[in-house]
Amino acid sequence: MREALDRDAILAWLALAADRLEAEKANLSELDRPIGDGDHGVNMARGFAAVRAKLAAEQPADPAAVLKAAAMVLLSTVGGASGPLYATLLLQAAGKATGKPSLSTADWADCLAAGLAGIVQRGKAAVGDKTMVDALDPAVRALDARRDQPLAAALAASAEAAREGMAATVPLVARKGRASYLGERSAGHQDPGATSSHLLLQALAETAARS
């Protein structure tokens, strides 16, 4: 059980996320087919594989440096809507992490909140628009409510909140992104981006849970 997220924890998280995205690639793209263009899994797997390679090559000094490096790689490898959005998330998080050798629960709560704010600013999506925001927003709130709790427990709770937010996108009618072109027909499908957001936060929780 980790008490805080140091550089190695962030590296471990991103590596695990890359594994999970590779494993979930087909499923994520499958989710994107009925209400999008069927490439979300491929986009994310491609991007995080590149992140892993990059971070293996150059070992950044601290959490902020790792997050920033990952953000730049995502920006140039994912494309689509999710690329700039996840890049923004990590970039804003990096900003909050700057100067900190390791991140406490409260630190990470601030990082994630800043990341979400960046996504909302760029994508203009509100909760209920059937986007990754529907998974990230409850996760941020769950985390904020647990600022003083042990890291592993807090991250587990935020991942669980993301999972609920993800599941809650199923009945929604999309108002942003490709899915919005379908209007009513977008209801009844789980949003791919919300699903990948949960996957990322779940991977982080598991990373923290490991000793």
Next chain:
Amino acid sequence: MREALDRDAILAWLALAADRLEAEKANLSELDRPIGDGDHGVNMARGFAAVRAKLAAEQPADPAAVLKAAAMVLLSTVGGASGPLYATLLLQAAGKATGKPSLSTADWADCLAAGLAGIVQRGKAAVGDKTMVDALDPAVRALDARRDQPLAAALAASAEAAREGMAATVPLVARKGRASYLGERSAGHQDPGATSSHLLLQALAETAARS
């Protein structure tokens, strides 16, 4: 039972042939699909429908005139390989029929022989090349052997000979026409043109059999 083929008999024949080709359209094209380009039935049906329309409009004076008019219509409506070939058949037959108000068995034997000769000259196909010649050649020989017999019986025999020739094309490897591109793979299929040749001679036999 007709004793000879007068103008009306030729008209009746071509009209019946048009009916039969329309009815067999799909089957003839189906035969043309595996070893050709799947259009023989459509080509023939289109051509003979036009012949019928043309002959209904202008009523030519004698057998020769009817055959010639039909030939010109086929030439401009069938296209493909079978168009010029059947047009040539009727044109050559018309030549032999010139001046005759009605055609005896012997007369028609000469007409059909001339028609076949024309087809062979234009198409350079020999018996066994898996073409319409394989149905027409035996029909011509059967007819020639019955020059002095009653018309109906002789035509029935020539139609039967055509049927056998048609059936005999199945195992053959094509040496002329599109089917020849397939080489050995053309074996095992009945030749569409041989089939339409039998259909035409069968229609003539039936026409003659009717009183």
Next chain:
Amino acid sequence: MKKIINDPEALVDEAVEGLAAAHPDLVRISLCPRYIVRADAPVSGKVALLSGGGSGHEPLHGGFVGRGMLAAACPGAVFTSPTPDQMLEAGKAIHGGAGIVQIVKNYTGDVMNFDMAADLLRAEGIEVENVLVDDDVAVKDSLYTAGRRGVGLTLAVEKIGGAAAEAGMGLAEVAGLCRRVVANGRSMGVALTACTVPHAGKPSFALAEDEMELGIGIHGEPGRERVKLEPADRIAELLLGPIIEDLPFERDDRVLLFVNGMGGTPLIELYALYRKAAEIAAAHGLEVERRLVGSYVTSLEMAGASITLLRLDDEMIRLWDAPVVTPALRWGA
């Protein structure tokens, strides 16, 4: 769906290499980051048009790079927008000192990536104008959607804007002209079959033998509604009707009528469709001044077509007619 393809992940790079090998006189390429620029770039003193988007819409955009049209195109992965680093490097390669106009099809991903690219280019001291193309009337433009999609009209924006840049017009003028084209053009498409994204391996949606998808985009997204397959003449009505209503186009408007194939529909069908489309346009009193028929803004091997109508003015006509020398569109030189 079967494809002539090696590794799906390599398809886009290989196609870009093929484009360069087939048109060495017209274009130059870079693979990392991936972009295509006109052979004589940068053209100093002239505005440069830069566009791009997901691959799978060929010849859009790479086939439109050359004199009189695009200075550069940035191909993303299939149906996935390109990334800012591509536009940054392509932009630096084509900048002739007069600024860059980015032609962006209105999709969330494209908009975000080109916005970021614009920031990066400006940071390099290059003036940038972004022009959003959103001509697809199948999508209602409301607060509740990402807005209308950019489809067939993109070709006209790139042709007319490119001619304006070639003619030496300034950055604001070229961007303004492009926006005028956007404001006066509308499109709608129909799919008879879905297409298969190479790395996905299966069709993006399923249509029965007697169905067609009306109002599709160009990324294999499902369309506005699924209806029974109709005859060509009826399809022309179903596409042109909403287009004419939307702008609206009115009697005596002079127009460009563009019948576009989605990739898998042969030319013989497109011309038969054009025939009826022209008839309908005439029946509405529109004067078809310019025409284009072919598969130019495609969706891989999807069977289907789209129709684009653009209201022309004298300047647009002059610029449409101006010489263009690209792999896919060529006249006047």
Next chain:
Amino acid sequence: MKKIINDPEALVDEAVEGLAAAHPDLVRISLCPRYIVRADAPVSGKVALLSGGGSGHEPLHGGFVGRGMLAAACPGAVFTSPTPDQMLEAGKAIHGGAGIVQIVKNYTGDVMNFDMAADLLRAEGIEVENVLVDDDVAVKDSLYTAGRRGVGLTLAVEKIGGAAAEAGMGLAEVAGLCRRVVANGRSMGVALTACTVPHAGKPSFALAEDEMELGIGIHGEPGRERVKLEPADRIAELLLGPIIEDLPFERDDRVLLFVNGMGGTPLIELYALYRKAAEIAAAHGLEVERRLVGSYVTSLEMAGASITLLRLDDEMIRLWDAPVVTPALRWGA
């Protein structure tokens, strides 16, 4: 296979009407008999090129009518050769006093109908030369076949022969030049899917998901052999190998490399295929002097491609580069 179509019997006429409506500046048409002629026909004092064949190969031949290429094209029913009366009337409409060269793809039906047409035209006192195109190496040219088929090379014969006629060369010279192109060109094609003749309503043959038909013609005929579906690079080898061997093409030969789509294969795949084809040509020491990539000689919506290689000489290169202004092929003006 679903199509954008009204009555299958009307498709060809409707497409021809659409072609005329889309290119009023380039072509004129007649429907009975059916033919397409260049808008300024007859061009007095110049040899006129006349071609035609079954429909379903668009843009061949109608899309190649115009200045610098064909003076007339006669479209037959889908995959069925046109009839002599069409060539007779088209020939009369384009004859400028210097004779007519008929470009005939080597199929029994086409040969017979164009032969009869030549007789009819000569009876009108018009000099006619027939040129047979038979470039398909998939068919062995022997006493036991109708001879090699005419496929992709037809485009080069019509382009180069048309430029020669435009340049004012005489009948014998133009025909001789066309025959020189035929003698120096070879092609081979592959199909990934069959195509469906509209009035037939079902595919001309069936291919499994992991099969391809090697050595197909352009009429949905089955090919030389059915093999496992191969990657694009391997397909390029399977097509170019027999082509290079057949002529044979030798080191330092200057060639035109033409990668042609069969109708349903998107441009992105054709360019990826071209990339490897150019690589193979180079590996054989061939100098690729001219290139063409696109769906020009098609088989309805069939997915597949063909490759054509033509050994060039200085005169052919000059004539290939000469201006051409047709609906489907256009450069230099």
